[in-house]
Amino acid sequence: MALAMTTKILMSIVATAMLIELALAVDHSVGASSGGWDTSTDLGSWASLETFTVGDNLVFSYTPNHNVLEVSKDDYDSCSTSSPISSNSLAPTTIALSDEGSRYFICGTPGHCDQGMKVEIKTVAAASPAPPTATTPSSPAPPTATTPASPTPPTATTPASPTPPESTTPSPPSPPASTTPGTPVPANPSPPPSSAETVKMTVVSMMGLGLLMMI
Numbered sequence: 001m002a003l004a005m006t007t008k009i010l011m012s013i014v015a016t017a018m019l020i021e022l023a024l025a026v027d028h029s030v031g032a033s034s035g036g037w038d039t040s041t042d043l044g045s046w047a048s049l050e051t052f053t054v055g056d057n058l059v060f061s062y063t064p065n066h067n068v069l070e071v072s073k074d075d076y077d078s079c080s081t082s083s084p085i086s087s088n089s090l091a092p093t094t095i096a097l098s099d100e101g102s103r104y105f106i107c108g109t110p111g112h113c114d115q116g117m118k119v120e121i122k123t124v125a126a127a128s129p130a131p132p133t134a135t136t137p138s139s140p141a142p143p144t145a146t147t148p149a150s151p152t153p154p155t156a157t158t159p160a161s162p163t164p165p166e167s168t169t170p171s172p173p174s175p176p177a178s179t180t181p182g183t184p185v186p187a188n189p190s191p192p193p194s195s196a197e198t199v200k201m202t203v204v205s206m207m208g209l210g211l212l213m214m215i
């Protein structure tokens with residue numbers, strides 16, 4: 001029963017995680033909602049308030065006097081437009097954030113980067129944002145979670161009693177076992193296989209006895 005419950009819980013967690021992951025694929029409109037890809041938006045502040053996750057997209061919307069250059073960190077720091085990693089001038093520009101780490105974007109129009117039209121995007125692994133949302137699936141779990149917890153203290157009551165076979169019902173098979181030496185005793189901890197073994201051994205030993213007597 002506990003196994004079935006655990007399986008159910010695990011399956012629901014996995015399903016929820018998949019849903020969350022789907023829901024988390026976000027398009028980030030650069031500079032929104034109180035600005036855009038322009039010289040007047042505080043893009044650093046915007047980026048610091050966003051969480052960029054692997055699988056998300058950046059969407060740059062801009063007027064024709066701007067463009068989007070992806071550059072190295074050095075070029076980002078120095079606002080150098082001479083050797084961009086990629087260059088886009090057709091708005092809107094969508095950039096897929098397919099890997100963890102930092103990426104650097106600047107506007108290639110002379111002077112715009114120096115005026116602050118630049119942004120560093122730090123992308124994190126898809127798993128890390130899940131924990132906050134993961135609390136939600138765990139909340140339905142508590143009712144079931146309490147049940148598996150109680151069997152853990154073996155000192156409890158009802159669940160513990162079936163385990164010791166010495167109690168009542170399982171003992172009938174054990175009496176014949178008593179004829180054989182100490183072997184059945186260690187078998188007790190694991191009831192199902194041991195009882196079968198005990199019966200086998202008893203039968204074998206009785207047959208052996210019978211043979212001896214016949215001789």
Ligand SMILES: [Cu+2]
Binds near residue numbers: 038109112
């Ligand atoms: Cu520009």
